[in-house]
Amino acid sequence: MSRVGFIGLGLMGKPMSKRILQHGHELVVYNRSRAPIEELVMLGAKAAESPKEVAERSDFIILMLPDSPDVEKIVLGPNGIIEGVRKGIIVIDMSTISPFQEIKIAEILRQKEAYYLDAPVSGSTPAAEAGTLTIMVGGPREAFEKSLPILQCMGKNIHYMGNSGAGQFTKLCNQIAVSLNLLGVCEALLLASKAGLDPLKVIEVVGSGAGASWQLTNLGPKIVIKDFTPGFKAEHLKKDLRILSEVSEQLGVPLFGTMTVYQLVKSLVENGLGKCGTQSLITILEQLSKHRVTAHS
């Protein structure tokens, strides 16, 4: 059994950290707000007062944080992980943040002989609870192999993708496909509805051929019945698309379609739907066309 630190007990981090406890590891937790710490302590975790203290008391440290500045502050800021690390410790960042930032942090930790893995996930809270997340990992292979027993508490499909940043780059590729498939679903259903077709029938027909996608099958019916319960929140997609816009600039990759989705998702969040599921993107197209997608009776 290992000594594991966990920082960031949010909607994803809390169920992920519980699974580490359930697998019999020693767990030290740190979080900005107090309530989830107390919940984890009730289950047997220890509380730390700072990221530095988490590092001092752990052999593996997992981060599950909202965005790049949060990761930077927790790792490199005052009382950060960097002040408590020692040779051989493995820091695993499971947040979705900029790959360039991961490469930078990995290099700084390497100078302290500590390992750093970027290991973003796909899958939402139910998958975190069930331990069935997909995990895409970048960083030194020996650190990946040592971390596998910890990652296996949380994920089912665990992929080693290459050097530092490779996990985040893979996640970004996934978000490109997710974004454009989603826009395809929205535009197809808007046309279907304007043309007087039964949108649920169109989902069935299109979903049985070359237009099939996970987004169509899973989010299409929710769009028709206006169920915007979040599986993946619009504000999180906006953040991932912002990272993609930065990466697109830095690598010189033209992302015509993905950046179109970014503009639309920004409008969606500005319309106050950031906490809704990404399928609420349909509302932006509906506004622009003054037409509502609805089920036939």
Next chain:
Amino acid sequence: MSRVGFIGLGLMGKPMSKRILQHGHELVVYNRSRAPIEELVMLGAKAAESPKEVAERSDFIILMLPDSPDVEKIVLGPNGIIEGVRKGIIVIDMSTISPFQEIKIAEILRQKEAYYLDAPVSGSTPAAEAGTLTIMVGGPREAFEKSLPILQCMGKNIHYMGNSGAGQFTKLCNQIAVSLNLLGVCEALLLASKAGLDPLKVIEVVGSGAGASWQLTNLGPKIVIKDFTPGFKAEHLKKDLRILSEVSEQLGVPLFGTMTVYQLVKSLVENGLGKCGTQSLITILEQLSKHRVTAHS
């Protein structure tokens, strides 16, 4: 058994018409070029000298033509079907053309007490040969029901979608999903490759989650190994996207993403790749980024 006419013996029409013969129907054929007519006559079909003659000798007439002007000419032009129709005859247009054109032609034939169905297909030549096309039908329901034994010679999933034009509108919804999913695959693989990831590994990871699509699984690996053999030709996608641009104008449906794909596919065809498969779209993004997607060794 029925008397069936077939006009348009191209890559799709020829195998489709053969299946009608194989099911024991009487077949009369007409085509612009002579060679496929002779091939069908060898198999037992009769040749007609004009669309008018096809109409005079058939109870069902199937059209499988390249574009809207071809359908207009064959149905309404000199020596066209309109000159040979009589009460109760059923004309089934299986081409992919403008839904507004179909609505117009259906109305003209209705005044002659003839039926007109728009029944575009999805699936390529192998599916036409195997009789496993997906067929999306718009028009009078009684004509659809009478036509089912004929349609079942050619297709497996046959969907009645509504009034005249509904078949074409459904096909257009399908092409929206196809186009945006394809662009998603291209942008994801370009980023993957620029970031130094193994693109085949990225296809596997993305294809197992929320970014999964038929386009990714089927065309992704062809993009990586630069196999541009056409399943569906770029020039045909360009035509379908042109129809979508017209429909988008006329119905006031904003198609941000789909029209972006249209611009890129126009460039692709102008680059001389119209006869290649749609997966060759990657070459446009590669040109713009001066980077080539390749498999890792």
